[in-house]
Amino acid sequence: MSSTEQVENEGKRKRPGGRSAGVVSAVYAATLEILEEGGYERLELPEVAARAGVNKTTVYRRWPTKAELVLDISLLRMEQEVPLPDTGTLHGDLSSLLIAVHAALASPLIAGLIQAAITQNRDVEMIKRMRAEFWATRFAVSGQLVERAVERGELPPGTSPRQFLELASSPLFFRGVITGEVFSQAEITEIARRTILAFSSP
Amino acid sequence: MSSTEQVENEGKRKRPGGRSAGVVSAVYAATLEILEEGGYERLELPEVAARAGVNKTTVYRRWPTKAELVLDISLLRMEQEVPLPDTGTLHGDLSSLLIAVHAALASPLIAGLIQAAITQNRDVEMIKRMRAEFWATRFAVSGQLVERAVERGELPPGTSPRQFLELASSPLFFRGVITGEVFSQAEITEIARRTILAFSSP
Known part of the structure; x- marks a missing residue:
């Protein structure tokens, strides 16, 4: 994909307006409906188009496969359910983020x-x-x-965002998906505190 | 269950000898065979008994449900595949443990x-x-x-083993189960180092 196409696709994904916005939200609603009824296995693009009242080729042009459609919906959902916090401190930001992730993992759609x-x-x-x-x-x-946090001097320069966030958020997935247990809010802020300690030196 | 029964059951689980050991290993082998063929859904105790050449009531007496049978096998497998390391240092022990867990998560049986x-x-x-x-x-x-590690003074007294081990091992489950990515050995020892830092003060 050329970078121009990528920008265009991003544009389609991020800023649909007018008729296009109507198509996107109808397709999303139809997809969620089918996912709730029968899961990913049951999802087929022609049925999505039919339920959304949209031309099949319109759906295929935007989402060549059902995987891409579900990817778009998943990212949109996570943006809505886990917005980027900005509390002014790393501990505040990380705690907010983890609490939102923990809640999202308990929602039937995300879990599904x-x-x-x-x-x-x-x-x-x-x-x-x-x-x-x-x-x-x-x-x-x-x-x-x-x-x-690095700009504010709360973490050393060069801290890997991926390593930091993976250590902090993995216990939520471990419990949510593997053991089936939940964390209290106090336990989640404690995970945030421990993770910040873990990355307090290079 | 009384503690005497518990001890007896533990005895059955841990130290089967003679005829009993033969029954247990035949049942385990039959169970693994069925799990490999069709997964947990397909597993039924009467078929396990038949394949193991063991009386059905013998199987039911020891494992009243298939869940208990699979639990026993899972614990035994983890004991074999992830033995408790004793290298003399916390970083050595934790790195060894995490490397073994990472490998176990890639094995078809554990993943299944x-x-x-x-x-x-x-x-x-x-x-x-x-x-x-x-x-x-x-x-x-x-x-x-x-x-x-607490006895050696490498971690503060009162460190929660569960919190410590959950922070250290969750990224392995996150990648193994959720993202499908793997870690390099260097990345795993880095997780061990970060976790020890995270718990270096109370």
Whole structure:
């Protein structure tokens, strides 16, 4: 994909307006409906188009595969449910972020999307690419929190946003997905404190 | 369950000898075979008994449900694949443990058991209890590594083994189960170093 195309696609994804915005929200609503009914396995683009009342080719032009459609929806959902906090301190920002991630992991849609990504066996290459793009985007967005902390002198220059955020957020996924337990808010702010200690020196 | 029964059951689980040992290993082999063929969904105790050449009531007496059978096998496997290291230093112990966990997560059996635990919808209460017992046992075993480090003065008294080990090991599960990426050995020892820093003060 050329960078011009990429910008255009980003434009399509981020700033749909007018008729285009209507198409996107109708397609998203239809997709979520089908996902809730039968999960990723059951999702097919022609049915999405039919339910959304949109031409099939319109759907395929924007989302050539169902994986790309679900990727777009997942990223949008995470942007809405886990906005980038800006409290003025690293501990405040990280605690807010982790609390929002913890809540998102308990929502049926996010839990369902994660389960779909884990158990999906078909389209393996596509799923891999979709997961990689999802996490690259998520870590890039949340990484701003680390960059701001470095600017404020709260973390050493050169701190890796990915390493920092992965250490902080992985316990939430471990419990949410693997053990099925939840954290209290106090436990989450304690994870934030420990992670900041872990990265307080290079 | 009385503590005497518990001791007896532990005895059965840990030190089977003679005829009993033969039964246990035949049942384990049959179970693994069925799990490999069709996963947890397909596993049924009568078929396990038939394949193992063991009386059905013998199987049911020891493992009243398939969940308990799979729990026993999972714990045994983890004991074998992730033995408790004793290198003399916390960083050595933790790095060894994490490297073994990382390798175990890549093995088809462990990955399959985790996937079964995540996606299993039937027997929900049983699965919950099984997961809780599995993790309580695993953290109790690996927790000795933390207790020894406290005795050596490498960690402050009162350090929570569970919090320490959860912060250290969760990134392995995050990548292994959620993003599908792997860590290099250098990245794993870096996680060990960061975790020790995180718990270097109370």
